[in-house]
Amino acid sequence: MLSNSSKYAINAVLYVAVNSSIENKILAKDISRETQIPQAYLSKLMQELTRHNLISSVRGPNGGFYLTDENRGVSLLQIVNVIDGDNRLTSCMLGLHACDHQHPCAVHHLVGDTKTRFVENLEKTTVQDLVSDIKSGKSFLGI
Amino acid sequence: MLSNSSKYAINAVLYVAVNSSIENKILAKDISRETQIPQAYLSKLMQELTRHNLISSVRGPNGGFYLTDENRGVSLLQIVNVIDGDNRLTSCMLGLHACDHQHPCAVHHLVGDTKTRFVENLEKTTVQDLVSDIKSGKSFLGI
DNA sequence: AGATTTAAAGACTTTTTTATCCTTTTTATG
DNA sequence: CATAAAAAGGATAAAAAAGTCTTTAAATCT
Numbered sequence: 001m002l003s004n005s006s007k008y009a010i011n012a013v014l015y016v017a018v019n020s021s022i023e024n025k026i027l028a029k030d031i032s033r034e035t036q037i038p039q040a041y042l043s044k045l046m047q048e049l050t051r052h053n054l055i056s057s058v059r060g061p062n063g064g065f066y067l068t069d070e071n072r073g074v075s076l077l078q079i080v081n082v083i084d085g086d087n088r089l090t091s092c093m094l095g096l097h098a099c100d101h102q103h104p105c106a107v108h109h110l111v112g113d114t115k116t117r118f119v120e121n122l123e124k125t126t127v128q129d130l131v132s133d134i135k136s137g138k139s140f141l142g143i
Numbered sequence: 144m145l146s147n148s149s150k151y152a153i154n155a156v157l158y159v160a161v162n163s164s165i166e167n168k169i170l171a172k173d174i175s176r177e178t179q180i181p182q183a184y185l186s187k188l189m190q191e192l193t194r195h196n197l198i199s200s201v202r203g204p205n206g207g208f209y210l211t212d213e214n215r216g217v218s219l220l221q222i223v224n225v226i227d228g229d230n231r232l233t234s235c236m237l238g239l240h241a242c243d244h245q246h247p248c249a250v251h252h253l254v255g256d257t258k259t260r261f262v263e264n265l266e267k268t269t270v271q272d273l274v275s276d277i278k279s280g281k282s283f284l285g286i
Numbered sequence: 287a288g289a290t291t292t293a294a295a296g297a298c299t300t301t302t303t304t305a306t307c308c309t310t311t312t313t314a315t316g
Numbered sequence: 317c318a319t320a321a322a323a324a325g326g327a328t329a330a331a332a333a334a335g336t337c338t339t340t341a342a343a344t345c346t
Contacts, residue, residue: 138247
């Protein structure tokens with residue numbers, strides 16, 4: 001479904017979203033420890049997310065990662081697209097280029113609407129939405 | 144979503160389903176040419192499917208691949224499970240072991256039912272179902 | 287200014303997935 | 317029985333993904 005890297009990225013961003021603020025930034029080392037994501041690899045992913053302005057960071061003492069209000073409005077799809085590339089989720093299930101609604105592949109109809117709905121969910125769900133869920137106890141943050 | 148290998152496998156099985164019968168078996172070479180799947184790699188996949196009795200084959204002159212009536216009742220999920228392993232589709236979206244319905248991860252609810260429904264679709268859709276669709280022009284077989 | 291802390295960046299290694307090549311076994315047929 | 321046709325099987329190679337290590341740049345604090 002998602003690559004390992006995307007899973008890591010979402011977990012890490014959520015961890016930052018819940019546990020940090022501009023005054024209270026969080027280090028790659030700490031994210032790594034709490035999420036079990038290998039530190040060096042995590043750093044790469046965070047770098048990439050920062051470069052695309054999906055999260056924020058500052059270097060040096062008291063630096064680290066944090067989210068601005070704008071960052072909190074980022075959707076899960078944006079995160080996935082930056083890490084996995086734009087068409088991992090939307091490409092044809094059988095890998096056929098010619099496949100679309102007019103000209104559906106053999107499995108298109110049995111995937112079509114559920115996949116579309118799933119991608120739509122990823123698109124409309126923001127980091128902040130998930131933080132609210134977590135804070136209200138609706139879901140938990142992985143360890 | 145699915146690995147390349149699974150996509151190949153489904154495409155190949157469907158090609159065999161539509162274009163062959165016990166009297167008219169089809170060669171790896173021909174499947175490869177028509178589906179654009181690299182022959183040697185395709186052979187490996189077919190081998191694996193044969194070993195798990197999802198498709199049938201005979202060696203030697205006039206040999207090749209074909210499907211029995213039983214093979215035509217095989218579900219897409221069986222194919223995917225043989226090629227990709229059992230939990231590629233059912234594991235947690237964020238890769239968390241502790242995630243389940245009682246204890247859902249942050250993205251669980253926005254994936255939960257669509258993913259479940261998708262896997263159910265794969266489970267209940269047989270090769271024969273897709274052949275019917277293709278023959279009635281509802282969908283097409285990739286090239 | 288110098289030392290320290292931290293992310294950014296780049297080079298590298300390992301593992302997994304995808305792909306190829308070559309040999310062996312099975313089956314049919316002349 | 318010899319030969320050819322085909323899948324099965326094993327060993328290897330190439331590419332992509334995942335992961336590590338080392339150096340560089342930026343920010344802060346004495």
